[in-house]
Amino acid sequence: MKRMSKPVYLAAGAYTLSLGTGRPEFNPKKPRPGLDHYIKEAGRASLAQVSDPAAVDEGVIGNFMAARFNHQGHLGSLMTIVHPALEYKPALRVEGACASGGLALASAIKSVLSGLADVVLVMGVEVQNTVKAIYCADFLAGAGWYDGERKDGHTYFFPGKFSDRAGAYAAKVGPAKAREAFAHWYRNAVESARLNPDAQEHFNTVKDLVAQGMTPPNGKSFTDHLNLYDCSKVSDGAASIIVASEEGWRRLGLNRQDVVEIAGMGQMAADLTAPPPDLTEMTTCRKAAEEARAMAGVGVQDLGVCEFHDCFTVSGVLLTEALGIAAPGEGADAVLAGVTRRDGAFPTNTGGGLVGYGHPTGATGVRMAVDLWRQLTGKAGGYQVDVKKDHGIMVSMGGNDKTVVSLVLKR
């Protein structure tokens, strides 16, 4: 059994608003902030919470496709714009598709465990609204297997992939129940987003969200089994958090109640060139979450708050099963019963998740950690839930369940 060789903690989380359609600040015809703006804003918001930014030993930044979206590589170096104290210290960019933020966290945790660093500033960033959705789909398709899948793939490659999963799931549990569960997932996401001022869906005023979520998918204009409300939006944003040893967070002037312990971690990759073994199961996510829980020594019943990578509503429902909150084939029932709602047994995606907050891909894994950290330290403000258990879990996923980082956090 893998174990943490010493306690590692999360502290000083922050993220920017998720900019894109739905936000009043967003105007596709006007110039918008670039990578540097988001990196500075999120990173400085983290450092503003500590007494001594010079105590940061390293920086890691997760990013998926800045090279195409923004024609910018070399983000490790760009990260030093956050604070002069980062100059001439190690900084690197990591990439694992939509799990890039999760990988940045994993990388930082390993640095702290290695003893080479006590304080690592972890960030994630993505600025995707530089191109229309039709071209964005091309760039994001890079999370699949280009040579083997793209040519025959859907116009909107990943919606196409998860539409296939939604179709398979509908065949398994019944199309009506599956559609209803997706619609309820959407409703839950927007309801939480309305409480989170940084969420892309914060200003959503639709009265009957379930009715909207029930919109029948149209394969001619989009995909066969997913409608537009089933999808996380195209987003710009960044997130930031500090990974530290106990000595590290003490050096930052923080107290125990300001930090949460990373009790367990599961990180793994699956064969990018192989199709999923079962379209109705998130196999890699399940294995990574099991590994994280085993390392933390906790069961599903010990989890008080969750962060799922709901790039699509169907991913949210399938992750309910992958994490053991519901038995295989019963995720839809659990969602419909309100198990994952804010006031349910497993409050999930309390700041809106990917569907509600938005999905600036490289930032998402870090944003999930920030939301869990906020909930477990009581710092979630207007979207705080009553966390009844001491542990929380997050699953950061890249591609079609191919790269996964799962963390179990303890307050």
Added chain:
Amino acid sequence: MINLDTRMQNVAIVGAAGKMGSGIALLMALEMAYRALEDREHTYVLNLIDMNDTALQGLLRYVRDQAQKDGEKQMNRLRALYKDRADLVENADMIQEFVAEVMLHLRTGKTLTLAKDALLVFEAAFEKEEIKFQIYNELAVVCPQAAWFLTNTSSIPLHVLADTCGIKGRMIGFHFYNPPAVQKLLEVITPEGCDPALVESAYELAKVLRKKTVPANDIAGFIGNGHFMRDGLHCIRDMEHLAEDYGFVQAVYMVEKVSRDYLLRPMGIFQLIDYVGIDVFQLILRVMDKYLKEGLHSDLVDNFIEMGVKGGQTSSGGQKDGFLKYEKGKPVAIFDPAKRDYVPMDEAFVKDMDSRLGAHPDPSLTWKSLSRDPEKEARMRAYFQTLKTMDTLGAGMARNHFEASRDAALDLVKQGVAARAQDVNDVLTLGFFHLYGPINDFLD
């Protein structure tokens, strides 16, 4: 017999770089590209003819930009069409290739000889009889004997054009609405003696272009302008009458406001005349009056043209000043012919005029708010019943305009321009974006 598919292999558009011609050019360029992608055995050529080199270059740029947008919208179709092209993988690759395909079929030129092989000729020249006669006289000689002519004229009787120019039986009216690439409506005018095969192909082509056709008889002005010209003249005369008491600028404001906000139309009558162009409005009036002889004329319109106040649109689609002055597409001032200058519609002016018109029947209802309202029919019915009972200047003007519009529409049916009331209503709702057809019982 040459079928439509064969005719589509060589098409010409005369007046291609104008407002209407460029839209027709885009529609045909896209249709040809899709045909060419599905049929590699034949060559497709679209001849774009215009007098103006600069405008032709602008047209090519317009087609290129719009082809890119169309490719983006039709991505699923493109992915299927390019499925065997191993070199095209991403959406962007295919869109770029599609744009190149669209441009591949275009030929531009300034003379009508470019149409010498065309079997289908669209004409969208300036709406002036002399110009149209000149063009068709030349096309009759240049084009193959089998060529068919589809004219976009919105006013000139087709039998006059066809008979005079020696192409009787080979011409049909294909009257697009602006912008042709977007507007669903197509008024099809079949003159007496038209080849039945042409009629059949014209309707088939309209279907291919996804247009909603409304048949109109070959009587000057047809349905669209038949209503618009009479509606416009009614408003101009009403305004002139009102100006005696309130002043010219004030009267223009009031009629504009009533025709837009009280009748729930997308734009007021003077903005609409500016959009079409006061010069074009004048030309259509002249043509209609020549053939119908019912006094369709306005001294005011003639005076405006003499003063150089013409309205119309810039080559990039911006609105030129006419009755109204525009900033960012919105009216901000009114032309005063006595001063030969524009008088701003400032806050005090607007407030004063609105108070003279009296309360609006329901300020919460606008053309925009009702456009997407599933209950709009019931709301409009209740709205007009309220308007019917109101004793204000604005409500009275609105009732008067409403009835004049209805009478003009009913006359079109009575005179046989339209076969039925529904056709007139379709033209006004689809072509002019009105929320309701003029023939209704809202005020009964």
